[in-house]
Amino acid sequence: MADVSRRALLAAPLLMAAAPTQTVFDFRLEALEGGALPLADFRGQALLVVNTASFCGFTPQYEGLQRLHDRFAPQGFAVIGVPSNDFRQESAEAAKIREFCETVYGITFPMAGLTTLRGPRAHPLFAWLAARAGGPPRWNFHKFLVARDGVAVRAFPTSVAPDHPDLLRAVEAALGGHPMG
Template sequence: MAELSRRALLATPLVMAAAPAQTVFDFRLEALEGGPLALADFRGQALMVVNTASFCGYTPQYEGLQRLHDRFAPAGFAVIGVPSNDFRQESADAAKIREFCETVYGITFPLAGLTRVRGPQAHPLFAWLAARAGGPPRWNFHKFLVARDGLAARGFATSIEPEHPTLLRAVEAALQGRPIG
């Protein structure tokens, strides 16, 4: 009888609780001024995570990103700028980045500290985004839209302006809980 019970136990598959899926809200960046920029603070919001640079031909997109942030923030949306020097067009000085963003473009949305966004040293957030939304940024001002659930993500190439109709429709879909892809 004991042998039968032992065999039955061995033949019974173990049932383990599945770990919850990792969401964008599980990541933390360093804030531009230092200290944490916890994406958990944005839980339930749709996010636009953008790798930025101060000395790039696409830098004027900051204006559209700020307007996008202002327009949709009351509905539960945030732009998060992530300065990166992966394409050699950003200052290494956080104070200069902040001064530039505020004085030239009036940026009020959160800015992370200088962050790697591609390659083997990419921040885990960008590896996660790349795996879900069509690959890593190919240039500055690549935009990743993340749905309110923190799981669904969609990438937008640098050439897609922040107020392009396709991007605006995707933001509106994310805010309404519809598919963004």
């Protein structure tokens, strides 16, 4: 009997190691227009998940995010905008957010609905991203770059603009399957 228990204990770590690794593609957000925005639809692409806000000093970063999306989309890259009112600088109405993004900045990349990013009510995606890349967003336009494998994550603070050379190099590395370092 003791021999059976010993084998069970030795086998347990092997069973745990065989469990699949959770990826960004296992999460889903609500789309800004309503309905689901499953990240599984982006499997195999590198993603830049950005918490956005319409009434922030960094809101002009929308322009650079759209250029980044347009530049790298043909190579398997997408920006995912995630409006949040965690810092009290976003409209509570999805239609107003969409109208603002389209009319002022011409945003065509996917946008999620209003999402909580921080604290005990944080969306599971943002809890997952925060655990892998230095904590939750500290302000609007915090960027999480996720490699094509859906596992490797690197964070860029608000102050790093979408056209910053470090971010551009990291996107190129993520697209090429190289460390985003």
